[in-house]
Amino acid sequence: xxxxxxxxxxxxxxxxxxxxxxxxxxKMFQVSEMTARxxxxxxxxxxxxxxxxxxxxxxxxxxxEPSFQTRTFKNQSKKMAIGLKAAELIYDGDSxxxxxGTTTLEIVAGLRGKRxxxxxxxxxxxxxxxxxxxxxxxxxxxxxxxxxxxxxxxxMIGPIPEHVYQDxxxxxxxxxxGGISLEDGLTEYNIEDTxxxxxxxxxxxxxxxxxxxxxxxxxxxxxxxxxxxxxxIVTDNSAPAEIxxxxxxxxxxxxxxxxx
Amino acid sequence: xxxxxxxxxxxxxxxxxxxxxxxxxxKMFQVSEMTARxxxxxxxxxxxxxxxxxxxxxxxxxxxEPSFQTRTFKNQSKKMAIGLKAAELIYDGDSxxxxxGTTTLEIVAGLRGKRxxxxxxxxxxxxxxxxxxxxxxxxxxxxxxxxxxxxxxxxMIGPIPEHVYQDxxxxxxxxxxGGISLEDGLTEYNIEDTxxxxxxxxxxxxxxxxxxxxxxxxxxxxxxxxxxxxxxIVTDNSAPAEIxxxxxxxxxxxxxxxxx
DNA sequence: ACAATCGAACAAAAAAATTGTATCATATAA
DNA sequence: TTATATGATACAATTTTTTTGTTCGATTGT
Numbered sequence: 031x032x033x034x035x036x037x038x039x040x041x042x043x044x045x046x047x048x049x050x051x052x053x054x055x056x057k058m059f060q061v062s063e064m065t066a067r068x069x070x071x072x073x074x075x076x077x078x079x080x081x082x083x084x085x086x087x088x089x090x091x092x093x094x095e096p097s098f099q100t101r102t103f104k105n106q107s108k109k110m111a112i113g114l115k116a117a118e119l120i121y122d123g124d125s126x127x128x129x130x131g132t133t134t135l136e137i138v139a140g141l142r143g144k145r146x147x148x149x150x151x152x153x154x155x156x157x158x159x160x161x162x163x164x165x166x167x168x169x170x171x172x173x174x175x176x177x178x179x180x181x182x183x184x185x186m187i188g189p190i191p192e193h194v195y196q197d198x199x200x201x202x203x204x205x206x207x208g209g210i211s212l213e214d215g216l217t218e219y220n221i222e223d224t225x226x227x228x229x230x231x232x233x234x235x236x237x238x239x240x241x242x243x244x245x246x247x248x249x250x251x252x253x254x255x256x257x258x259x260x261x262x263i264v265t266d267n268s269a270p271a272e273i274x275x276x277x278x279x280x281x282x283x284x285x286x287x288x289x290x
Numbered sequence: 291x292x293x294x295x296x297x298x299x300x301x302x303x304x305x306x307x308x309x310x311x312x313x314x315x316x317k318m319f320q321v322s323e324m325t326a327r328x329x330x331x332x333x334x335x336x337x338x339x340x341x342x343x344x345x346x347x348x349x350x351x352x353x354x355e356p357s358f359q360t361r362t363f364k365n366q367s368k369k370m371a372i373g374l375k376a377a378e379l380i381y382d383g384d385s386x387x388x389x390x391g392t393t394t395l396e397i398v399a400g401l402r403g404k405r406x407x408x409x410x411x412x413x414x415x416x417x418x419x420x421x422x423x424x425x426x427x428x429x430x431x432x433x434x435x436x437x438x439x440x441x442x443x444x445x446m447i448g449p450i451p452e453h454v455y456q457d458x459x460x461x462x463x464x465x466x467x468g469g470i471s472l473e474d475g476l477t478e479y480n481i482e483d484t485x486x487x488x489x490x491x492x493x494x495x496x497x498x499x500x501x502x503x504x505x506x507x508x509x510x511x512x513x514x515x516x517x518x519x520x521x522x523i524v525t526d527n528s529a530p531a532e533i534x535x536x537x538x539x540x541x542x543x544x545x546x547x548x549x550x
Numbered sequence: 551a552c553a554a555t556c557g558a559a560c561a562a563a564a565a566a567a568t569t570g571t572a573t574c575a576t577a578t579a580a
Numbered sequence: 581t582t583a584t585a586t587g588a589t590a591c592a593a594t595t596t597t598t599t600t601g602t603t604c605g606a607t608t609g610t
Contacts, residue, residue, distance in 0.1 A: 032565095032599095052555080061601090062600065063601095064600075064602080065599080065600055065601075067556070071557090083556085083608065083609065084554080084555065084556095084609095154414075154418070154434075157414060161439065171438065172439040173437070173438050173448075174437060174439060175436045176412075176433070176434045176436020176454055177433070177434060178431065178432070179432040186436075188433075190433075190435075190436060194436055194450055292596095293567085293568065312587095321569075321570090322570050322571080324570065324571080325568080328569085343578070343586065343587085344586065
């Protein structure tokens, strides 16, 4: 086992159980205390958990959204499956908007080989990944909306992106979302985000939500739009069947990706 | 000598002399032919030179601007010195615009420890570096202008950044430039860039050009502005003394950084 | 106070990268 | 075309970097 794998596992467990002790790590991975401490200190520096005496705890205050990097670890394989499935909805020549998010980020991997795409995003991570992965092989036009960068999020907010989205029209918008519920519709953690997401929905011909199964039945802080404001939802097969059923009855297509 | 240093030296020499043979490399660095070949192949893959039978040649069609990555290698130590010197002009609380460029990129390193900065840029590299290096320690507000990303340049052009710069006003703008000449003033390689640079100059209270000594006396393709449109020029001590003298006579302050 | 935990420093071990040599394939020039 | 130089692959040797463990004095929480 490589050290990076161990780090990932540790973060996953801390996120799952809320805490993990030095002793736990020693036992589970057969390493010395010093190594366990070094691991936790490194992960703490990366902001992925909070170091405490004797171990580490998750660093999420309940009502706060975890940082982008932390969220990347949650349900990663599911997000990858969703991203690839969502990418299948994109055809050569499409103009697509990719919302900020760890799930939308995975869509990029599925764009290899597609021709003549226009991609609009306000997410620095997505932009960087597109440049790294695509701009060499594929002929892709990449547009960044600009805006004020939120340091932990690497997304841009404020009047600039709103203004840009207002003037642009895309074939398809892929929207990440904090919660999907029958009662409260689509909800997000931050008010700033809701505004951008609304603009996105407005300026896209086809509106597609990407969200892993854990988002279903969740209501987070700020309301974005009713369920029926979007055309499709791409999720994985861990999404609760009854909720999916109800959503379909409301006329929203739900696409399930196979996650390992 | 580390392999990276050797690579840098090789690129520098190829850029300087236009070509370099396998034998040259073996002799100069006391390495085997195999190593020399591996070096050239690696650098070719990175697009920094063009591999030919028996050696390598520079891969610049004379009238074209080399790619961002290639330019990073040219006069790197001088650019670092200039960047640090230029950063001394920035005070706590300033709002600064950082133009696209390999020299402006080096300003970021000098911003450590400064408080309450607002940085505006349309360069993806600069944005990424600011996020990596500063956003943790420093309290910096980072604004990206947005725009269409030019894949090789990682800069943004088009109506979006122009519009954004139009609405923003900064204390100081640091402008990279392709050529500085007494007859033709400030010139650039691409027309697209000139427009943005003009906007930058217009929206800044203090206009500062950063350019290494090799840019002096050069005229590139497109005219940006007359020399007197800017307040200061930060360069290194390799800048030709007579030209510097003449520029100073025109009322533009020239600051010389000590390069190794 | 006192046992557990921590971090610094050093040494050991493992992993990764760099480099060289030998060998055979390929390209260039006469 | 042949002869010679150059190239590429594979493997081994080397160096460098990363990771890990141990010891020991300092610090922490109960």
